[in-house]
Amino acid sequence: MKKKFKEYELVTKLLVVLVIALLTQAIILSFFIYDRSKNAYIHLFDKSNELTLGKIQRDFERLNDNIENTLTMVANNPAVENYFSNDPHSSLDNYANVKTIQQMNRSFTSISPSINYDLMIYGESGHTFVGNEMLASMDAAAFMRSDVVQKAKAHKASTQMFFVDFGLTTRDQTKSSILFIKKLTSSLNHIYGYAVIAITADELANLFSETIHSEVSKIYLINEANQIITSNETGMIGAKTNLLNDLNTNETKTVDYNRLTRVPLYRQNLALISKVNIRSLVNQMGLIVPIVLFNLMTLMVVGAIVFRYMNRQTKSIYALIQSLKHIKKIPNNTQVDVQGTYETKTLGTTINQLLTTIDENYFTSIENEKKKRQLEIQTMQAQIQPHFIYNTLTSLKFLIWQKENQKAIHGIDHFIDLLRSTIGKKAETITVEEELKSVQSYIHILSLRYGDDIATRIMVPDELYPFKVPNMMIQPIIENAFLHAFQTKKSGFITLFGKIHETQLIFEIVDNGDGFDTNQKKKNKDYFSGIGVKNVNERIKLLYGKEYGLQIQSIMGVGTTVKITLPLIS
Numbered sequence: 001m002k003k004k005f006k007e008y009e010l011v012t013k014l015l016v017v018l019v020i021a022l023l024t025q026a027i028i029l030s031f032f033i034y035d036r037s038k039n040a041y042i043h044l045f046d047k048s049n050e051l052t053l054g055k056i057q058r059d060f061e062r063l064n065d066n067i068e069n070t071l072t073m074v075a076n077n078p079a080v081e082n083y084f085s086n087d088p089h090s091s092l093d094n095y096a097n098v099k100t101i102q103q104m105n106r107s108f109t110s111i112s113p114s115i116n117y118d119l120m121i122y123g124e125s126g127h128t129f130v131g132n133e134m135l136a137s138m139d140a141a142a143f144m145r146s147d148v149v150q151k152a153k154a155h156k157a158s159t160q161m162f163f164v165d166f167g168l169t170t171r172d173q174t175k176s177s178i179l180f181i182k183k184l185t186s187s188l189n190h191i192y193g194y195a196v197i198a199i200t201a202d203e204l205a206n207l208f209s210e211t212i213h214s215e216v217s218k219i220y221l222i223n224e225a226n227q228i229i230t231s232n233e234t235g236m237i238g239a240k241t242n243l244l245n246d247l248n249t250n251e252t253k254t255v256d257y258n259r260l261t262r263v264p265l266y267r268q269n270l271a272l273i274s275k276v277n278i279r280s281l282v283n284q285m286g287l288i289v290p291i292v293l294f295n296l297m298t299l300m301v302v303g304a305i306v307f308r309y310m311n312r313q314t315k316s317i318y319a320l321i322q323s324l325k326h327i328k329k330i331p332n333n334t335q336v337d338v339q340g341t342y343e344t345k346t347l348g349t350t351i352n353q354l355l356t357t358i359d360e361n362y363f364t365s366i367e368n369e370k371k372k373r374q375l376e377i378q379t380m381q382a383q384i385q386p387h388f389i390y391n392t393l394t395s396l397k398f399l400i401w402q403k404e405n406q407k408a409i410h411g412i413d414h415f416i417d418l419l420r421s422t423i424g425k426k427a428e429t430i431t432v433e434e435e436l437k438s439v440q441s442y443i444h445i446l447s448l449r450y451g452d453d454i455a456t457r458i459m460v461p462d463e464l465y466p467f468k469v470p471n472m473m474i475q476p477i478i479e480n481a482f483l484h485a486f487q488t489k490k491s492g493f494i495t496l497f498g499k500i501h502e503t504q505l506i507f508e509i510v511d512n513g514d515g516f517d518t519n520q521k522k523k524n525k526d527y528f529s530g531i532g533v534k535n536v537n538e539r540i541k542l543l544y545g546k547e548y549g550l551q552i553q554s555i556m557g558v559g560t561t562v563k564i565t566l567p568l569i570s
Contacts, residue, residue, distance in 0.1 A: 049217070050252075053263045053274055054207045056219070059112075063207065066111040066265040067197050069160055071182035072123065074195040075158075077104055081186060084123025084193040099127075105131045114206045115199060120168050123184070123193035126183050130169065137166070137173035140193075149194065152181045161268045163229040164239060168198045176201040176238050178229055201237045203468050204230040218275040221265075229270075234264075235555055240247035243273050254278070392418070393446055414441045428543065431567070432498070435474055439496070442475050453491040454482060460498030460507075468569045472541050477509045477550075480533050485513025485560060492559075505566040512559040518552060540566065 056293040073428045074080055079100035082093065101121070111117060122140040130136050143149060148162050167177045173468030175201050184193040208219050209232050221230045226244055228236050246255055247262035249271075254260070259276040274447075392415055399408040436458060443456045456478070475497065481494050489512075497508040537550040544567050554560040 023511050049261060049274055052211050058266055059207055059266055063112050067180045070108055070194045071159060075182055075184050084125055084127050086124050101129060101444050115203050118169050118198040120196040133172050134169035137168055163223060163227060167200060178204055195562055201230040203300060205232050216276060220273045222271045222273060244271055271529050410509050411445050414444045417441050429468040430466050430471050432469055436470050439474050455493040457495045464498045466570055470543060470564060473536055476533050476536050481511045485511045488514045503568050505568050507564040509562045515554045515556045515558050515560055517556055
């Protein structure tokens with residue numbers, strides 16, 4: 001058992017630290033505090049909301065009383081009956097009546113300090129009175145024909161309230177409004193007109209907008225037709241709702257995570273409903289921040305304890321990591337320190353064994369790669385040299401067959417010089433100067449065969465001579481140009497250019513021969529099919545990398561350019 005504990009000493013200690021950290025989080029306690037605080041806050045809000053709704057209820061009843069009193073004063077004024085009835089009067093009498101009505105209007109106390117309203121009087125005589133400086137949106141005749149008047153006539157009550165989607169002044173004619181309409185009757189119980197107080201739905205919402213936080217609470221004033229006649233949620237004004245069906249009078253309950261409360265308004269048979277989103281309410285109470293801060297403080301304390309404990313127990317791991325960081329490359333011949341717990345010592349020993357194995361394998365791999373590379377290059381050179389000798393001897397044979405003995409002798413002399421400078425050299429690379437001497441000898445040999453029909457020029461500046469290039473690199477390209485570039489054309493030129501571009505050594509072999517379509521894969525492949533050209537390209541890539549080698553550009557009937565790209569090596 002003791003051995004097992006020692007083997008898993010670090011794991012055991014980490015588990016202990018984890019358990020302590022999880023316990024000190026106090027997640028269960030935090031959740032309990034949050035839940036209890038939320039319920040307590042909602043309960044307090046319900047009490048506060050109840051008081052607020054009671055105030056709104058009283059304010060509305062007071063508003064309704066003021067409206068009723070104002071309309072009654074209008075109905076009881078004799079000048080109103082004299083002016084708005086159909087009984088004929090002289091112009092002087094009408095003027096006197098209007099003055100009296102205007103004085104009466106100025107004497108009225110405002111129905112509410114926070115609500116703007118319009119007082120309108122319509123008579124069967126066709127007269128219209130507007131209690132402010134606004135223009136009426138409809139005259140008396142149009143008002144008498146309206147649906148709202150027909151509904152008012154059908155009810156026995158002298159004063160009624162209606163919700164309409166228009167206003168009675170030009171200022172408010174497109175706004176939803178609440179109309180308080182009072183029938184004006186004569187002594188003979190004949191209706192000679194109507195006194196109206198019009199309040200827009202937005203204005204009526206001022207009754208509770210100052211006491212209600214609109215982001216938390218939504219207030220709806222709903223009539224008998226289940227229609228919202230005013231609200232601090234303006235988009236809901238005029239909409240139908242089933243909230244009355246969900247709640248009884250003076251009831252509060254939660255529906256779809258909303259806290260709903262219904263309060264009656266007896267004067268007009270309306271209902272006042274409050275809707276509070278519990279999520280918004282909880283966010284407003286600011287419980288999240290204290291709980292988050294509590295958890296953060298707990299984590300900081302526990303974190304400090306855990307850090308001190310882990311720091312003491314894992315110093316050996318940190319030392320091991322630091323040792324590994326110093327191993328930047330292979331081979332390194334470095335060993336890490338073996339210390340600390342059982343797991344750390346085992347890991348350190350294993351790493352040291354692995355480092356030793358990697359170093360050994362690295363050196364073996366490097367040596368094998370060098371041997372492989374040497375064998376590949378030697379194989380390529382062996383392919384080039386027999387090919388070169390075969391083609392040269394073929395050319396000399398052709399001269400002898402033509403009985404060009406003197407030319408053949410000169411060719412053999414150049415061939416001997418060429419063999420001395422190439423076959424005898426075992427180095428992978430030679431100077432540009434040495435390579436150009438071999439190229440010149442080879443060109444002389446080929447010129448003996450082809451005559452002066454194909455001219456050659458070497459335009460390589462002297463400053464390139466000291467730089468190193470692969471042995472027998474240019475000769476196969478020139479040979480290929482002689483053999484393939486002038487099948488149709490019987491004369492032309494071949495030019496060798498040399499230059500330095502940034503850190504690269506560039507050679508270009510340019511001919512004005514037949515050319516070919518480089519977009520045709522077969523033609524492009526055929527150009528590289530020769531042993532010499534193919535091996536030159538492969539040798540360069542093997543020596544210096546894939547970014548170096550041969551590139552071919554050719555245009556039909558114009559000629560071909562072979563570009564050799566090499567690193568700048570001196």
